[in-house]
Amino acid sequence: MTHTIAKPLPLTTSQHAMWLLHTISGRGELFNVAECMVFRGKVAATTLQHAFNHVWQASDTLSCRFPHDADYTPALQPTHNTPIIEIIQLEHDIEHVTDYAQQFMAPKLCQPFDLSSQPLMQLQLLRGESQDYLMILAHHLLLDGYGFGLFSQALSRSYNALIKNKALPNLRFSDQQTLLDAQQQATYLTxxxxxxxxxxxxxxxxxxxxxxxxxxxxxxxxxxxxxxxxxxxxxxxxxxxxxxxxxxxxxxxxxxxxxxxxxxxxxxxxxxxxxxxxxxxxxxxxxxxxxxxxxxxxxxxxxxxxxxxxxxxxxxxxxxxxxxxxxxxxxxxxxxxxxxxxxxxxxxxxxxxxxxxNPKYAGIETHSHILxxxxxxxxxxxxxxxxxxxxxxxxxxxxxxxxxxxxxxxxxxxxxxxxxxxxxxxxxxxxxxxxxxxxxxxxx
CATH class of the missing domain: 3.30.559.30 (Nonribosomal peptide synthetase, condensation domain)
Incomplete structure (x- = not known):
């Protein structure tokens, strides 16, 4: 499908390589990434959503889609429609977290994202009896291993600021144009x-x-x-x-x-x-x-x-x-x-x-499992x-x-x-x- 692109931003070499792999393979689900963040306690779900809103809107490389024109030239198109964290109530805490998380996320990992029309991240907050679990699914275009670290640190900083009634932090993510400019410098190309x-x-x-x-x-x-x-x-x-x-x-x-x-x-x-x-x-x-x-x-x-x-x-x-x-x-x-x-x-x-x-959320320790x-x-x-x-x-x-x-x-x-x-x-x-x-x- 061809989409109209408003104020497009080119992709970096890394993004374009991932976009091609998704598009040419016809198996976009193979490029999904997932992580389970275990909270050693209970978090405030509404505050977590507000913190996520702040992180999402602070980065155009997160809050974006990747439409293409008639010649299949992709572009990055920012959008500020933040995904809603789905809340799922559990009857009890999870005993074997890694096994449970793998089974829970398996159907979602099998579903490809539409790069051109939907947010490329989904979150579910599973609420146990004494602790919570945040399941994060994203396309590899948005996050790699290092990117997951940046994302989780920014989310905890924002959550902690809200809990303490302080101003939300300036997250200082690089925007797409800054990244492109850095990778077009003569020294970089050399x-x-x-x-x-x-x-x-x-x-x-x-x-x-x-x-x-x-x-x-x-x-x-x-x-x-x-x-x-x-x-x-x-x-x-x-x-x-x-x-x-x-x-x-x-x-x-x-x-x-x-x-x-x-x-x-x-x-x-x-x-x-x-x-x-x-x-x-x-x-x-x-x-x-x-x-x-x-x-x-x-x-x-x-x-x-x-x-x-x-x-x-x-x-x-x-x-x-x-x-x-x-x-x-x-x-x-x-x-x-x-x-x-x-x-x-x-x-x-x-x-x-x-x-x-692993970052803390108002004193609550976390542990992440890469799924x-x-x-x-x-x-x-x-x-x-x-x-x-x-x-x-x-x-x-x-x-x-x-x-x-x-x-x-x-x-x-x-x-x-x-x-x-x-x-x-x-x-x-x-x-x-x-x-x-x-x-x-x-x-x-």
Whole structure:
């Protein structure tokens, strides 16, 4: 359908890439994101709605739709019609929040947003006996992982101001035009072009890229998720090993994932996909809209490497990749096609989710559960780094490529490798791989 566009604003490169994925795929529901915010008490529903109104109207990248003209050129069109938070009364508190929230949101995650005609966010406040739960569904165009953080912090600030009868805060979100201007500066464009050249050179040097599955089946349904958390004793062992080799726990986990991939493929060059925040300027850091990117993290490993050697390499490669994060993965895939190369530019995708404080609402503590961070056409490992609390890893997979027993095996091996290497950090990579190949498959 063609829509008349009044005072249109162009899309950023990141927004346009997401709009294209939604439009061309015909499966817009695959780009929904969802979160459950658990309140450790009862909130004032009317005040929460007023706070949401303020946040919504403070950002044209939130309160917008994305109509297109007859040539299918999209635009961002602000609208100040704030969605109404639906109130749902529960008979009692929820016992298993994550399971309940996943089941509650599943039907909503299967419904695509109409980008051109409806607000791209829905909220339901579930009211339990002693605590409440806010279910948030949005299109990825409005929010990415970092954007969810900006949104939740702004919502709590506004709520707290209203409760204290103070003036509503100036939220200082970047508007769309400021974001566009920042990304059209000569220095920014030079950085993007340099990143394009470097990333393509990296991929030219790699050759074939492998993942845990050889299948190329397209996504047909929302990702299937399984989760596993380290025990406290295991996590303390990993933290101790990280300290002893002057590394970090997240780098040990990346080393474990790369090792599991080597054991599966028998190729010592592992190229992971790493989710990047892709925010460097103040304009980008203040905009909740989609900006994140995923790019190849090539790890050229050798059989004699120890855990320390690999974590040093991981650290070096991540630092190098941070300088290249402004070049879109969609553009990189197009580059590879033009050069006659495979469209596959990385294997498993890794999303490192650092520990962050959860905002309080008039003294009421909150805890957030990420229910869906979008889709992956292969496998994505979302690593929740929770401070001293043992890390949890979500394994999100394209069910068309992975059977449940395959996912269980991958999950078991990643955990097993991380623990083994934490206990024996001087073990050579080849020795660890040999042990994995010789031992029978098991479920952790």
């Amino acid at each position: 950085t993007v072009d340099s990143a394009r050249q470097t990333l393509n050179q990296w991929l030219d040097d790699i050759g074939e890229i492998h993942s845990f599955s050889d299948s190329k089946a397209d996504v047909t349904t929302a990702n299937k998720r399984t989760s596993q958390q380290f025990t406290r004793a295991q996590w303390q062992t990993i933290q101790s090993a990280a300290s002893s080799i002057n590394s970090s726990s997240s780098e040990i986990l990346l080393a474990a994932i790369a090792t599991a991939l080597i054991a599966k493929t028998q190729h010592y060059h592992a190229t992971l996909g790493l989710l990047m925040m892709n925010r460097q300027s103040m304009a980008e850091l203040s905009a909740p809209c989609v900006q994140s990117n995923v790019l190849p993290l090539p790890l050229n490993l050798t059989p004699d490497m120890t855990l320390h050697d690999i974590t040093v390499l991981v650290n070096h490669q991540i630092k190098a990749l941070k300088q290249l994060q402004s070049y879109r993965v969609e553009s990189l895939k197009r580059d590879r096609q033009k050069q006659g190369k495979s469209l596959t530019v990385f294997g498993p995708t890794i999303n490192l989710l650092p520990f962050s404080s 869906s961070a979008g889709t992956t056409d292969d496998i994505m490992l979302q690593i929740h780094l929770l401070g001293d609390t043992p890390a949890n890893i979500d394994f999100d997979v394209n069910e068309a490529r992975y059977q449940p027993d395959q996912v269980n095996t991958i999950q078991a091996q990643v955990f097993d490798i991380a623990i083994r290497w934490a206990n024996q950090p001087t073990l050579a990579l080849s020795e660890l791989v040999k042990c994995l190949i010789q031992e029978p498959k098991h479920v952790f």
